[in-house]
Amino acid sequence: xxxxxxxxxxxxxxxxxxxxxxxxxxxxxxxxxxxxxxxxxxxxxxxxxxxxxxxxxxxxxxxxxxxxxxxxxxxxxxxxxxxxxxxxxxxxxxxxxxxxxxxxxxxxxxxxxxxxxxxxxxxxxxxxxxxxxxxxxxxxxxxxxxxxxxxxxxxxxxxxxxxxxxxxxxxxxxxxxxxxxxxxxxxxxxxxxxxxxxxxxxxxxxxxxxxxxxxxxxxxxxxxxxxxxxxxxxxxxxxxxxxxxxxxxxxxxxxxxxxxxxxxxxxxxxxxxxxxxxxxxxxxxxxxxxxxxxxxxx
Amino acid sequence: xxxxxxxxxxxxxxxxxxxxxxxxxxxxxxxxxxxxxxxxxxxxxxxxxxxxxxxxxxxxxxxxxxxxxxxxxxxxxxxxxxxxxxxxxxxxxxxxxxxxxxxxxxxxxxxxxxxxxxxxxxxxxxxxxxxxxxxxxxxxxxxxxxxxxxxxxxxxxxxxxxxxxxxxxxxxxxxxxxxxxxxxxxxxxxxxxxxxxxxxxxxxxxxxxxxxxxxxxxxxxxxxxxxxxxxxxxxxxxxxxxxxxxxxxxxxxxxxxxxxxxxxxxxxxxxxxxxxxxxx
Numbered sequence: 001x002x003x004x005x006x007x008x009x010x011x012x013x014x015x016x017x018x019x020x021x022x023x024x025x026x027x028x029x030x031x032x033x034x035x036x037x038x039x040x041x042x043x044x045x046x047x048x049x050x051x052x053x054x055x056x057x058x059x060x061x062x063x064x065x066x067x068x069x070x071x072x073x074x075x076x077x078x079x080x081x082x083x084x085x086x087x088x089x090x091x092x093x094x095x096x097x098x099x100x101x102x103x104x105x106x107x108x109x110x111x112x113x114x115x116x117x118x119x120x121x122x123x124x125x126x127x128x129x130x131x132x133x134x135x136x137x138x139x140x141x142x143x144x145x146x147x148x149x150x151x152x153x154x155x156x157x158x159x160x161x162x163x164x165x166x167x168x169x170x171x172x173x174x175x176x177x178x179x180x181x182x183x184x185x186x187x188x189x190x191x192x193x194x195x196x197x198x199x200x201x202x203x204x205x206x207x208x209x210x211x212x213x214x215x216x217x218x219x220x221x222x223x224x225x226x227x228x229x230x231x232x233x234x235x236x237x238x239x240x241x242x243x244x245x246x247x248x249x250x251x252x253x254x255x256x257x258x259x260x261x262x263x264x265x266x267x268x269x270x271x272x273x274x275x276x277x278x279x280x281x282x283x284x285x286x287x288x289x290x291x292x293x294x295x296x297x298x
Numbered sequence: 299x300x301x302x303x304x305x306x307x308x309x310x311x312x313x314x315x316x317x318x319x320x321x322x323x324x325x326x327x328x329x330x331x332x333x334x335x336x337x338x339x340x341x342x343x344x345x346x347x348x349x350x351x352x353x354x355x356x357x358x359x360x361x362x363x364x365x366x367x368x369x370x371x372x373x374x375x376x377x378x379x380x381x382x383x384x385x386x387x388x389x390x391x392x393x394x395x396x397x398x399x400x401x402x403x404x405x406x407x408x409x410x411x412x413x414x415x416x417x418x419x420x421x422x423x424x425x426x427x428x429x430x431x432x433x434x435x436x437x438x439x440x441x442x443x444x445x446x447x448x449x450x451x452x453x454x455x456x457x458x459x460x461x462x463x464x465x466x467x468x469x470x471x472x473x474x475x476x477x478x479x480x481x482x483x484x485x486x487x488x489x490x491x492x493x494x495x496x497x498x499x500x501x502x503x504x505x506x507x508x509x510x511x512x513x514x515x516x517x518x519x520x521x522x523x524x525x526x527x528x529x530x531x532x533x534x535x536x537x538x539x540x541x542x543x544x545x546x547x548x549x550x551x552x553x554x555x556x557x558x559x560x561x562x563x564x565x566x567x568x569x570x571x572x573x574x575x576x577x578x
Contacts, residue, residue, distance in 0.1 A: 014481075015401075015471070015481055015484070016397065016402050016481065017398070017481050018398065018402075020394045020397060020398045020481070020485070021394070021395045021398050021399070021410060023391045023394065024391040024392060024395035024414070024456065025410070025414075027391060027445065028413070028414065028417070028449055028452055028453075030430075030445065030449070031427070031430075031445045031446055031450075032450070032452075033413075034430060035422065035423040035429075035430050035449075036420070036422075036423045038426035038429060038430060039426050042425075042426055042429065096321075099314070099317065099321065100318055102314070104315065106315040106318055107315075110318045110319065110321075111569075112562075112569075113322050114322065114325075114326065115561070115565070115569065116330075116558065119554075119557045119558060119561045120554050121509075121510040121512070121526070121527050121530065121550075121554065122510060123512050123527050123530055123534075124530060124550040124553065124554060127534055127547075127550065128329050128333055129329070131332060131336065131347040131547075132347075134346070136346050136348075137346075137347065137348070138332050138348055138349045139328075141348055141349060142328070142349070172325070180569060180572060181573060183573070184573035229419060232421070233421050235512075235513040236510075236512055236513060236527075240534070254513060257424065257425060258513070258517075261425055261517065266425060266429070269425045270423075270426055273421075273423055273425045274423075276421055277423065280419065280421055281419075284419045284420075288419075
């Protein structure tokens with residue numbers, strides 16, 4: 001403490017006592033870090049509702065989940081879902097932001113309307129779309145009316161495409177948030193830069209591709225990161241539309257965890273919870289770092 | 299150039315609002331109308347939810363049915379019971395920690411800060427939380443649920459508030475300190491009031507998450523305490539089996555009203571609060 005002579009750091013430490021951290025840290029340790037540590041312990045046990053004792057079981061849970069294919073399937077589904085949600089949510093959000101960019105009364109009202117799904121419960125959104133997407137539901141009704149033929153597409157019954165449909169529903173719920181972030185990003189772009197480009201004869205598309213989109217990098221970072229994290233932890237919308245079906249093709253890790261927990265197979269659920277934790281930990285930080293680096297280049 | 303834009307402007311001025319309204323009608327209007335129309339039908343008509351208007355509106359009857367059968371009143375207060383203490387708790391504990399983390403330097407502070415905000419990214423260990431709550435005797439209780447939510451969202455508060463604290467000039471604290479105020483007094487009198495804008499943003503976000511959460515609630519308090527999303531899950535799980543779409547959608551309308559009204563009243567502040575945090 002060489003700078004004690006100046007009196008600044010010492011008094012500053014007394015003025016900002018460490019005990020102010022204790023309540024928050026206590027809550028974090030008890031309700032966040034200890035359960036997370038438990039994950040690393042109980043994933044290697046035979047904890048279940050069928051017997052009272054909990055015994056060490058080595059890597060049995062991992063090998064059984066791995067060999068029956070559920071582990072890789074849930075991992076794959078979760079990753080594909082996260083990427084699709086990030087893609088659609090950003091496409092929709094950016095499209096809306098560009099459509100509603102000018103500050104007119106109509107645009108302001110429409111922006112507010114697009115924020116309503118963000119405020120609604122994701123579970124409710126899922127049920128709405130379950131009804132809308134039934135084979136004899138409203139969407140097929142509209143398509144039939146437009147094409148003049150009977151349309152009965154099983155939107156939620158395809159082992160290939162349903163995951164895309166559900167990802168679009170997820171993006172529908174959150175696109176209003178992405179839109180707002182993009183609108184705020186668009187507003188930060190200097191008018192003079194755009195005016196200069198316009199005088200140079202740049203087309204609207206060139207201006208978007210060469211100037212506006214690159215300058216939106218911070219907004220893209222935020223939107224992609226939140227969309228990826230939100231969908232990797234997804235549950236409500238998938239549970240309300242498909243419950244993981246058809247044939248497990250939309251079974252996110254959280255859907256699996258909820259289902260096996262309900263069956264009393266606690267150790268297996270814990271194992272998957274650990275897998276989710278590791279996946280997010282391994283993926284999130286590099287993704288965020290990559291997106292941040294993209295901002296720096298500009 | 300000017301002639302060109304002058305020629306193009308009027309067409310855009312007319313085309314853009316029409317496009318905006320059409321997109322909203324197709325993308326939002328269809329699902330929302332489906333909800334309202336189906337919630338207004340009787341069971342027979344609602345069997346296959348479609349976009350036709352109900353031949354006779356039964357909206358109020360359906361509201362009354364789900365209000366009692368879905369135990370909405372108890373669910374509403376259950377939601378409040380877990381949300382309010384969680385939000386107040388994370389705001390107070392989070393800002394206390396963030397004030398120190400924003401003001402002190404050094405490696406220890408940096409390490410605690412990194413741990414403190416790790417929860418923004420890392421998913422909570424939802425299964426072992428249940429085990430821990432059982433060991434603590436908090437399983438199925440409101441207190442347990444509040445603890446879980448606080449553990450999940452403290453990171454968000456610490457992240458937002460620490461960034462904000464660093465923008466507050468030291469002089470404001472010094473002035474109070476010269477008058478003999480201790481840290482508690484400085485925090486309550488000087489810092490907390492200054493944090494109002496950032497705490498408002500955090501409150502909105504966390505309320506949104508907790509009010510609509512069903513995943514963690516299913517694990518911790520499912521079947522013990524009613525909350526609005528939990529009861530929707532019950533109504534819908536039974537309702538889909540019985541094909542009661544009119545009741546599911548009536549429930550959805552009623553449960554969405556509190557947040558929708560709050561949002562409509564405070565929309566400008568909510569929107570600016572959320573966007574200010576995201577794009578620096």
